[in-house]
Amino acid sequence: MPKEIYAKAESFYVDFERKTGPDKISTHYCPGCGHGNLHKMIAETLDEFGVRDKTIFVWPVGCSVFGYYYFHTGNVQVAHGRAPAVATGIKRAHPDSIVLVYQGDGDLAGIGGNEILQAANRGENITVFFVNNAIYGMTGGQMAPTTLPGMKTTTTPLGRTRENEGLPIRVVELLSALEAPTYLERVSLTDAKQMNRARRAVRKAIQAQVEGKGFTLVEALAPCPTGWKIAPTDSRDWIHEQMEPLFPLGAKKDVLEHVESIPGEPRPFVADGMGEKLDILASSVTQARKGTLKEEDYANPRIKVAGFGGQGILLLGVAFSECGMQAGYEVSWLPSYGPEMRGGTANCHVRISDPKIGSPMVEESDVLIAMNRPSLEKFEPDVRPGGLLLLDSSLIDIEPQRDDVTILKIPATKIADDIGTTKCANMVMMGAYIERTGILDLESVIEALPSYIKRKKTIPMNQQAIAKGAEYVREHF
Amino acid sequence: MAKQLLKGNDAVVKGAILAGCRAYYGYPITPASEIAEAAALYFPRVGGTFLQAESEIGAINMVYGASSAGIRSMTASSSPGISLKMEGVSYLVGAELPCVIVDIVRGGPGLGNIAPEQGDYFQIVKGGGHGNYRVPVLAPNSVQEMCDLTMLGFEIADRYRTPVFIMADGFTGQMMEPCEFPEPREDVPDKPWAVGPDASRIDNLVSSIYLDPDDLEGHVEKLRKKAEEIETNETRFEEYRLDDAEHVVIGYGIVSRILKSAVDMAREQGIKVGLLRPISLFPFPKAPIRKLAERVRDFLVVELSTGQMVEDVRLTLEGARPVRFYGRTGGNVPKDSELFEQIRKLQEEKIHA
Amino acid sequence: MTEVRKPRAKPRGTVEIRVDECKGCGYCIVECPQKVLVLAKGFNRMGYHPSEYLGDGCTGCGICFYACPEPGAILVRKLEPVS
Numbered sequence: 001m002p003k004e005i006y007a008k009a010e011s012f013y014v015d016f017e018r019k020t021g022p023d024k025i026s027t028h029y030c031p032g033c034g035h036g037n038l039h040k041m042i043a044e045t046l047d048e049f050g051v052r053d054k055t056i057f058v059w060p061v062g063c064s065v066f067g068y069y070y071f072h073t074g075n076v077q078v079a080h081g082r083a084p085a086v087a088t089g090i091k092r093a094h095p096d097s098i099v100l101v102y103q104g105d106g107d108l109a110g111i112g113g114n115e116i117l118q119a120a121n122r123g124e125n126i127t128v129f130f131v132n133n134a135i136y137g138m139t140g141g142q143m144a145p146t147t148l149p150g151m152k153t154t155t156t157p158l159g160r161t162r163e164n165e166g167l168p169i170r171v172v173e174l175l176s177a178l179e180a181p182t183y184l185e186r187v188s189l190t191d192a193k194q195m196n197r198a199r200r201a202v203r204k205a206i207q208a209q210v211e212g213k214g215f216t217l218v219e220a221l222a223p224c225p226t227g228w229k230i231a232p233t234d235s236r237d238w239i240h241e242q243m244e245p246l247f248p249l250g251a252k253k254d255v256l257e258h259v260e261s262i263p264g265e266p267r268p269f270v271a272d273g274m275g276e277k278l279d280i281l282a283s284s285v286t287q288a289r290k291g292t293l294k295e296e297d298y299a300n301p302r303i304k305v306a307g308f309g310g311q312g313i314l315l316l317g318v319a320f321s322e323c324g325m326q327a328g329y330e331v332s333w334l335p336s337y338g339p340e341m342r343g344g345t346a347n348c349h350v351r352i353s354d355p356k357i358g359s360p361m362v363e364e365s366d367v368l369i370a371m372n373r374p375s376l377e378k379f380e381p382d383v384r385p386g387g388l389l390l391l392d393s394s395l396i397d398i399e400p401q402r403d404d405v406t407i408l409k410i411p412a413t414k415i416a417d418d419i420g421t422t423k424c425a426n427m428v429m430m431g432a433y434i435e436r437t438g439i440l441d442l443e444s445v446i447e448a449l450p451s452y453i454k455r456k457k458t459i460p461m462n463q464q465a466i467a468k469g470a471e472y473v474r475e476h477f
Numbered sequence: 478m479a480k481q482l483l484k485g486n487d488a489v490v491k492g493a494i495l496a497g498c499r500a501y502y503g504y505p506i507t508p509a510s511e512i513a514e515a516a517a518l519y520f521p522r523v524g525g526t527f528l529q530a531e532s533e534i535g536a537i538n539m540v541y542g543a544s545s546a547g548i549r550s551m552t553a554s555s556s557p558g559i560s561l562k563m564e565g566v567s568y569l570v571g572a573e574l575p576c577v578i579v580d581i582v583r584g585g586p587g588l589g590n591i592a593p594e595q596g597d598y599f600q601i602v603k604g605g606g607h608g609n610y611r612v613p614v615l616a617p618n619s620v621q622e623m624c625d626l627t628m629l630g631f632e633i634a635d636r637y638r639t640p641v642f643i644m645a646d647g648f649t650g651q652m653m654e655p656c657e658f659p660e661p662r663e664d665v666p667d668k669p670w671a672v673g674p675d676a677s678r679i680d681n682l683v684s685s686i687y688l689d690p691d692d693l694e695g696h697v698e699k700l701r702k703k704a705e706e707i708e709t710n711e712t713r714f715e716e717y718r719l720d721d722a723e724h725v726v727i728g729y730g731i732v733s734r735i736l737k738s739a740v741d742m743a744r745e746q747g748i749k750v751g752l753l754r755p756i757s758l759f760p761f762p763k764a765p766i767r768k769l770a771e772r773v774r775d776f777l778v779v780e781l782s783t784g785q786m787v788e789d790v791r792l793t794l795e796g797a798r799p800v801r802f803y804g805r806t807g808g809n810v811p812k813d814s815e816l817f818e819q820i821r822k823l824q825e826e827k828i829h830a
Numbered sequence: 831m832t833e834v835r836k837p838r839a840k841p842r843g844t845v846e847i848r849v850d851e852c853k854g855c856g857y858c859i860v861e862c863p864q865k866v867l868v869l870a871k872g873f874n875r876m877g878y879h880p881s882e883y884l885g886d887g888c889t890g891c892g893i894c895f896y897a898c899p900e901p902g903a904i905l906v907r908k909l910e911p912v913s
Contacts, residue, residue, distance in 0.1 A: 003892060003908075004907070004908050005905070005906065005907050005908070006892040006895035006896075006904070006905065006906035006907075007895075007902070007905045007906075008901050008902035008905070009901070012901045012902070018682070020688055020689060023875075023876070025848075025850060025851050025902065026850070026851040026852075026853065026876070026900055026903070027899070027900060027901065029899060030853075031853035031854060031855040031878065032853070032855035032856075032857065032899065033899055034899065035899070036898075036899025036900055036901065037896065037897075037898075037899045039901060040895075040896065040898075040899075040901055041896075043901065052679065053674075053675055053676035053679055054674040054675060055679075056546075056672045056673075056674075058542075065686065066686075068682050068684065070901060072679055072680070073679050074672030074673065074678050074679055074681055074682075075672070075681070075682045075683070075684070076542070076545045076672055076682075076683040076684070077572070077682070077683065077684035077685065077686055078538065078541065078542075078568065079538065079541075079564055079565065079568045082534065082535075082538035082541070082565070085530065085531075085534070085535040085536075085538035085539050085541075085542065086538045086539065086541050086542035086545070087542060088528070088535075088539050088542060089500065089502065089538070089539035089540060089541060089542020089543035089544070089545070089546065089550065090542040090543070090545055090546045090672065091542075092500065092526045092528070092539075092542075092543065093499075093500060093526070093542070093543045093546035093547070093548045093550075094546050094673055094674045096674045097546075097672075097673070097674035098674075114531055114532060114534075114535070115531070115534075115535055115538070117531075118530075118531035118535060191861065192861050192863075192893045192896070192897065195861075195893075195896045195897065196896070199896065225855075231856075232855035232856055232857060233855070233856045233857065233860050236857070236860075266674070267499075267524060268524075269497070269499065269524075269548075269664060269665060270523065270524045271497065271523075271661045271662060271663050271664070274494070274495060274523070274661040275479075277519070277522040277523050278491045278494060278495070278519055278522075278523075278658075279481075280479055280481050280491060280658050281479060282479035283479065318482070318653065321482055321653055321654075322482050325480065325482050325655045330655075331482070331654065331655060332652060332653070332654050333482070333652060333653040333654070334648060334651070334652040334653075335651055335652070357654075357734075358734055358735070358736075358737035358738035358741060358813070359734045359735040359737065359738040359813050360648070360652050360654070360731075360734060361648075361735065361810065361812065361813070363812040363813060363814060364814070
C-alpha cells in the first residue's frame, strides 16, 4: 500500500480540543504505547473507504477511554466491558452506520467476557479492535486476563501462576469456536513487517463491515512500555519473544470470501397501521350486551372462579371480563399468582361493576364458581351471606357447608361431556351463571364467543355449552 | 382505537410502541416476562428491534446504545434483574440518555419470590446506581395506566434527557382490565445530540466522563437542577375522598387500589378518611401532603414493604402529624378488610385521644 | 544518540518530524531502513528528545509513519524521482 504522502488521517481531529490540559496536538498515551499505532491504521482506513461521516466509535474503560479526543466521528463512551452490547444497540438503530468497538484486555476479556462472546455469537455487524498488552495500563499495572504466566504485575507481585490465576485467555481462538464471526485475526504492533500485516487486518475488518459481512475482530498485541517498565524499543522485542509464542499471530478465522454481503439499510421510523399491527382494531364480532338483572343483589358481582389447572378456569374469568367490558361494565381480572398458586388449584378474581373498581382482588366473593372439591373447600367460607355458589356437581362429591348462600349444583363436566368435550365445562358454568343473574344478555354472549375464545374449531361446542348451562338452570332452579 | 381487555404487561408494550419506541432489549424474568414476550411479537411488526440480551447488563447497555443513536428504547425486568441494570442506569443518567425502564417488582431480597412487592422503592427512587442522581419514577395502578404512564415516560425521558422508571408490581402486570389506546405518535423528537450515520452528527459525543473536578461538579449540578425542574413540573398524584378527611391513607400502585376499597368501607362506617396516591414516586408529591397536614389528624402509609416510601412521607411532614405504617412483604397483599381494620385503628386512637 | 551516518540511498522522499508531537519513543529510528532518523540532542516542549531527520536519504517508504504511535508527529512525502 505505498502512498505519495503519509500524513495525519482526516478522520482524526486537526486539533484535539477535547483533550484536557494545554497540549492539544499529541495523544495522552505514554511514549511507545501501541494504541496510537492502531488508531492511525483505523483512521487511514476510514479515510480510504470514505466512511468517516457514518462511523460511530464505542470506547471502553481503560487507557483508550479517551479515544474520542482524536477521532472526528460519532463517539460513545461506555461502561467497563459493555462496549459490544452498546454497539449492538447502536448498530441496530442505525444499520447503515459503521460501528467500531475498541476494547482493551481487561475490558474485553475480563469484565466484558460475556458481552463480547454474545455479540460475536449473534454475528453483530460490527468491527472490534482488541488491544492486548497483557496488563491493566490505566489503573496502574494490575493483572489482565491476558497477563503471561510468571509475569509480575501489581496484583501478581510474585508473578501470575496457573494455580492461582489460571493461564491467559486467547480471545481469537476462543471466538473462532463460534459459527458467526467471519474474520478473526491476531496481529502484533511491532516491526515494520508486522505493522504492515496489522494495517491489512484493520482494513479487512472494516471493509467487512462496509460490505455488511458480519462480526469481525482484530486482536493487536500492543506494547505498554510504562506498564511493563521497559523501554519502548525493548517492548517490541518483548512482544516477539514473550507474547507471540503464547498468542500466535495470524488469522484464526477468515470466511469473508464465502459470506454474503448484506450492507445495512437505514431504518426509517414508521407509525402507520398501528391498530392492525398491535391487534387493537375494533372487533367485527358481535359484542356482548348487558342483560336484565333478575335481582338487584346480583349487581356489581365480585366473582371467584376456581378449579384444577386445565379446566379453563382462567379462561372462564377472561370470558366474563371480556363480555362485561363489551357490555359497558367496568371489569377486572386477576389470575392466581404468587403464593396463591400453592396447592395446585387455579383461580382468578373477576369483578364486573357499574362503578369504578377499587381493588381487583376478590376477598369476600358474591359469587363462587367452584369446579372441583379443593376449590369448594378453600373458597366456600369466603362467599358473602346471601351470595351465589355454583359448583360442578359432576366432580364435587361433598355437600357445601353453608346454608346462608344460594347453591346451584350444575353437572357441568357431565353436560360438557355430552356435548363432546369435558373441556367446555367452564362455558357450561358461564351459561348457568348468566341465566341465573341476567347480568349479561345470553344470546349476545353466545354470539360474541369468537371474541374471547380464539380456537375456531371449538367455537360451536363452546356456544352450545353456554346454551346448555343456561338451559339447565332454567329447568332445575 | 378500540378498547381492549389485556394484561398490564401487554399494555406496557403496546403503549411503548404507540409512543414511538422502536427498540426493546430485555432478559426474561418472572413476573415481567410477558413484557419481553409481547415485545418479541410486536416490535418486529412495526419495524423495531426486539432482542433477548445475554443478561440484564447486556440489555441495559443495548438500550444505552439505542438511546445514544437517538431512538426511543426500553427494557423491562423484575427486581433482581433491576439490581443488575443499575450500573447501566447510572451511566444512562451520567450520559443524559433517555429511555424507559419497567420494573415489575417481586419479593426480595435475594431470589425472594415472584409475588408482588414494593421493596424496590429505595433501589429505584433513591438511586441504586452510583453517583448523585434522581430519575423520574411513575407508579401505575391499572392496566390503562400501564399503557398511559409508559407513554408519558417516553415524553418525560426525552424532555429531560433522563431514564424514566415505571415501577409496578406483579398484580398490575398480570391483571387484565380494559385499556383504551390513544393514537400513535406519528414521529418522535429529533435528537441533535445523538450519534448517527451522517456528517451532521460526527461532532457528537455521548459520555459520562468529566475528569476535571470542577467540570464534574458542574455536570452534577446540571443534573441536580434537572431533577429540581422535574420536581416542579412532573409531580403527579391522585386524591380520593379527601375533601373532609380527618385521616389520610397513602399508598401507590396496587396498594392504592386496595386502599380505595378500604376507604369506601370506612366511609360506610362514618370514618372520615381519604386516599392520597403518589403517581410519581420521584418527584414525590410533597406539596399536597404538606397541605393536607394543615387540616387532617394523621396519616397511614401502606406499602408492600417494611417501610420505604413512608420515609419520604415522614421527611415531607417533618413531624407535623403522626404517621402510622402498615406493611406486608413476601408477596402477601393485604385484603381490603385488613386495611379497613388499620383505618379503624386510626379512628379509635382519635376517640381515645 | 545514534551515530550519524551517511545516507545509503539517493533521496526519494522526505520526512518531517513535528517536534512537539514526538515523545521520543525511538520506534521510527529503529524501523527506518535507511537509518536517517536520530534522536535530537535538545528537548521538545514535553521534555522529550524528539526524533530528527538527518535531512538526507529518506526514500519516502512510510515505515516510520506507521512505526510512530502519534497521529501527526511524522509526515512523509515521496519526491519526484531524481533524474
